[in-house]
Amino acid sequence: MLKYFRSIFLVVSSLLLIAAAPSALAEDKSQTEYKYVLHIDDMDPSKQELILNNAQNLLDAYPPGDVEVEIVAYGPGLRLMFAENVNARRIDALSQSGVKFTACGNTLKGMAKLLGEEPKLNPAATVVPGGIVRIGQLVKQGYIYIKP
């Protein structure tokens, strides 16, 4: 009987270990040597292109997996992450290459008030409560802060 329980325990433990593996890998990934947070907060169209160029250049500069890039947008800069943005295809491509897009929830609420409806965001964007808070957290985690 004990043998039977021990076998079940071993099987369950193995399964748990396997299940835990991806998160362990993710933690390893968070230990990436180079981590950048790119910040956009104005509506200048050339800044939108520039920040996407920055992200692409960072990806190109390091071997795959050696760099993490997160773009955080708040204020008027949030237009970059609107679903209809003219750069939407580039954003999709960068997202698939690992670039994270983070949208400020506070800005989103403010814009919803002005527009009468919440603007539709690019599916690649993740909403956080506060963009500025997110930047602070990332800097504390060792991210290099860049504002093009």
Next chain:
Amino acid sequence: MGDKKHFKRVLISAACTLAFAATETTYAANWLMLQGTEDPASASRADVWGYVQVKYEKDYSDANATGGYVPPKLLGPELDSQDGFNIPRATIGVRGTGFPLDSRINYFALLEMGNNGVTYPGGAFAKLLDGSVTLNYIPGARVRAGLFKYPGAEEGLQAIQLFDYINFSEASNALLLERFPNKGFTSCTGVTAPCNAATGNVGPYTEPQLQGGASLNTLYTPVGAFRDVGVQVFDAFDVGNDWEVSYAAMIGNGNGVEFNNSDGEYDKYLYLSGEKKFGGKGPWAEGLKFFAWGQWGTRLLDLTNDSTANAKPYDRNRAGLGVKYLAKPFRATAEYMKADGMIWEGPDKPNFYFTSPANGNGANAKGSGWYVEGGWYIPNTRFELDARFDTLTRNENRNDQYTFDKWTLGVQYHFNPKTRVTLNYEIRNFTCDSGVAPCTNAGATSPNYNLEGVGNKIGVQLTMVY
């Protein structure tokens, strides 16, 4: 019945496809979209822009036998000299989205302060060339309202600051760049004869009468500038495989950059294009574009120089098609256009007076023309070579039929993408060539009396876009 249903279904599914595809539209060298819309969620609240052109031209035409010069031998818009400097265009514009969070509304405004056919006739210091608002609410049917370039020939619709030559082709100039009739033409004061009340709407008139009544020199309204005031429905659709289809339908006053609708009728415009996009962005996007267009309208005109205001509406119809190819280092364009009615007339010069009554007049004339041009951007240099041949047949199949042939050879030097200098040499051959009178008349009664002396022209133009 079954066929009808099937046709309906096809139409509905095509419309749905296009409507959904509209959200994926990109913005290539598509003048409808470039001038009528802004980049979604990216455009500025107010983007200040404009362009300045400074040019020098010299016309080598000879005087006629009695020492006279006629307009093809003189430089516009004054038509009183054969060489000189000018600032034909000096504009300042602003465009963008009034409320940047909302990409569904955008605007476009442009003020012209250069010395040209728009500002000179009225003696205006500045003239509004564009002032429009676009509503992008309906998928597949954007609505643009105001004053703007009507959908038409490539030469007129494209941004003039990017035009590769100093002067338009003869066909675009004579058939499309509209000169409006002088409304004061009815006066017979001081004229002895023949004020023709009996024959209705056709002369005969003496040349001094006609020139005094409606010559280009005395026109007091701006040229049409390929623009109209009205409403346009348009959009562009990505239909797959890098092909983009665009359409536009418009109604307007039919009075150019002026705001009145004096004939009480509206001009109608239709435009359709299909473009295979090769890449690039904005006005320099590369591709192969096919397009066709048409416009239908009327103009109120008094042809009876009889002291009585008896203006009548005359049809003014235009149509054309063309193709443009751009894949650097090569560019090629070809356009054909035809005109029916209200053609800028003159036996020997492009004035807007109606003469040769035995042959009819410009209000009822027909014309057609075409051009083919090409450019070569010399690799690894800032030089570009251009060449164009254009031809215009005016008063087709009439005794006073004219042919205007012109070669334009050009070199451009691009200081940067927004500043360039253009050198053009025009070789012109204008003739009245019906083979019968009045073309075959001897001496001053033949239109060729003046046209034979039309010579070549050289021009240098500096263009800066800001």
